[in-house]
Amino acid sequence: MAVAHPLDKYLRTDRIPTMWCPGCGLGIVMGTLLRAVDRRIKEGSLKRENVGFAGGIGCTARMTLYPLFDSAHVIHGRAIPFALAVKIVKPEMKMIVVGGDGDLAAIGGNHILHAIRRNADLLVVMVNNMIYGMTGGQVAPTTPRGLYTTTTPYGNPEREMNMIKLTAALGANYVARGSITHPQLLEQYLYKALGKRGLAFVEVISTCPELFGRHIGFRSPVDLYMEIRKRIVIKAKPSIEESDYSWEKGFVIGEFVDRDEPGFTDTIYEYLNKIRGGGVQ
Amino acid sequence: MGVRGLSQLRIAANKYFINIIPDRCKECGLCIAVCPTKVLGRGSERNLRGFRYVVALNPEKCIGCRNCEYNCPDFAIFIEVGAK
Ligand SMILES: Cc1ncc(C[n+]2csc(CCOP(=O)(O)OP(=O)(O)O)c2C)c(N)n1
Ligand code: SF4
Ligand code: SF4
Ligand code: SF4
Numbered sequence: 001m002a003v004a005h006p007l008d009k010y011l012r013t014d015r016i017p018t019m020w021c022p023g024c025g026l027g028i029v030m031g032t033l034l035r036a037v038d039r040r041i042k043e044g045s046l047k048r049e050n051v052g053f054a055g056g057i058g059c060t061a062r063m064t065l066y067p068l069f070d071s072a073h074v075i076h077g078r079a080i081p082f083a084l085a086v087k088i089v090k091p092e093m094k095m096i097v098v099g100g101d102g103d104l105a106a107i108g109g110n111h112i113l114h115a116i117r118r119n120a121d122l123l124v125v126m127v128n129n130m131i132y133g134m135t136g137g138q139v140a141p142t143t144p145r146g147l148y149t150t151t152t153p154y155g156n157p158e159r160e161m162n163m164i165k166l167t168a169a170l171g172a173n174y175v176a177r178g179s180i181t182h183p184q185l186l187e188q189y190l191y192k193a194l195g196k197r198g199l200a201f202v203e204v205i206s207t208c209p210e211l212f213g214r215h216i217g218f219r220s221p222v223d224l225y226m227e228i229r230k231r232i233v234i235k236a237k238p239s240i241e242e243s244d245y246s247w248e249k250g251f252v253i254g255e256f257v258d259r260d261e262p263g264f265t266d267t268i269y270e271y272l273n274k275i276r277g278g279g280v281q
Numbered sequence: 282m283g284v285r286g287l288s289q290l291r292i293a294a295n296k297y298f299i300n301i302i303p304d305r306c307k308e309c310g311l312c313i314a315v316c317p318t319k320v321l322g323r324g325s326e327r328n329l330r331g332f333r334y335v336v337a338l339n340p341e342k343c344i345g346c347r348n349c350e351y352n353c354p355d356f357a358i359f360i361e362v363g364a365k
Binding site: 031 | 305310330352
């Protein structure tokens with residue numbers, strides 16, 4: 001008797017294969033995220049009906065189309081306010097926002113700032129494939145300096161944006177960086193992040209062989225994967241300073257912040273109960 | 282038969298079964314590259330979408346590490362424990 005793939009129970013299998021290009025790191029991110037959710041569901045710390053996904057626009061945000069959970073595919077950069085609204089009216093929900101570096105750090109940059117400042121109770125998974133994938137491989141704020149992209153044919157002259165530093169500075173409860181080249185480690189970070197109140201931010205270094213790899217000489221998914229894997233530095237307790245990356249220096253992965261400050265939901269409900277004299281749930 | 286009528290290959294591999302769902306495979310080669318014991322290899326048969334799906338060349342060398350399963354972006358390969 002054939003057994004099904006262990007993640008099929010969490011997938012809209014009629015939509016598989018995904019729209020992603022062969023060897024795109026996004027499938028690894030999704031599989032890893034679903035394994036972390038599965039661990040939580042199995043141990044009873046998360047209920048399946050209370051898990052929701054939200055994504056904006058981009059190849060990454062498209063991830064919301066595949067998991068067999070409540071999910072929403074909203075406008076570009078606006079998945080965070082959508083997810084936070086759900087969380088405020090249904091505090092029992094565990095909302096997972098998935099987005100690309102363009103969706104979350106560029107067009108959605110303002111939303112993420114204030115979600116972190118509020119320590120909004122969300123898991124934000126930002127996939128950093130170092131370019132805008134869906135629209136043709138344009139330079140992104142996260143593109144390492146010097147690299148060739150569709151719109152920087154002489155190399156990117158700008159500094160790369162380090163979202164780990166930003167999220168840590170604004171007070172997120174959990175900040176980690178993983179990589180698709182180390183999915184077992186990434187699963188541990190995502191599992192931990194799912195158990196946090198407040199804002200948990202996980203950046204995932206990923207690959208876009210189709211539109212990023214092709215411009216830097218690694219068109220095949222395996223070549224790009226191996227190239228990125230070479231540039232990953234695993235650290236048990238990295239400092240925030242160590243999160244700065246460049247193509248030459250590589251990418252430190254690990255857990256940068258792990259604290260337990262009250263989340264936005266706690267804060268807002270406590271406030272409402274204070275001004276109304278209790279009874280608000 | 283596995284998912285929604287997709288065929289599934291179940292290959293006895295040492296103490297495990299390697300399960301391959303040919304019509305999900307996109308021929309990316311990642312599973313082949315991350316297998317520590319060179320169990321997997323490029324196939325020559327084409328699937329529904331024209332991709333030459335992965336095959337198990339040396340199943341007896343499988344150590345059940347699941348690297349292939351974790352690194353397949355398309356849910357096309359997974360390991361089952363249990364064969365003798
Ligand atoms: C308001 C708006 N502006 C611009 C676009 C065009 N657009 C679609 S996806 C995208 C960037 C996606 O990049 P990223 O978030 O890095 O995701 P990836 O595709 O790399 O996963 C842009 C600019 C749009 N759809 N809507
Ligand atoms: S364009 Fe790039 S990011 Fe988008 S699916 Fe293809 S490989 Fe993945
Ligand atoms: S489980 Fe490990 S050893 Fe077996 S085929 Fe997969 S990667 Fe190779
Ligand atoms: S990793 Fe998956 S999609 Fe890629 S070749 Fe292997 S089985 Fe096929």
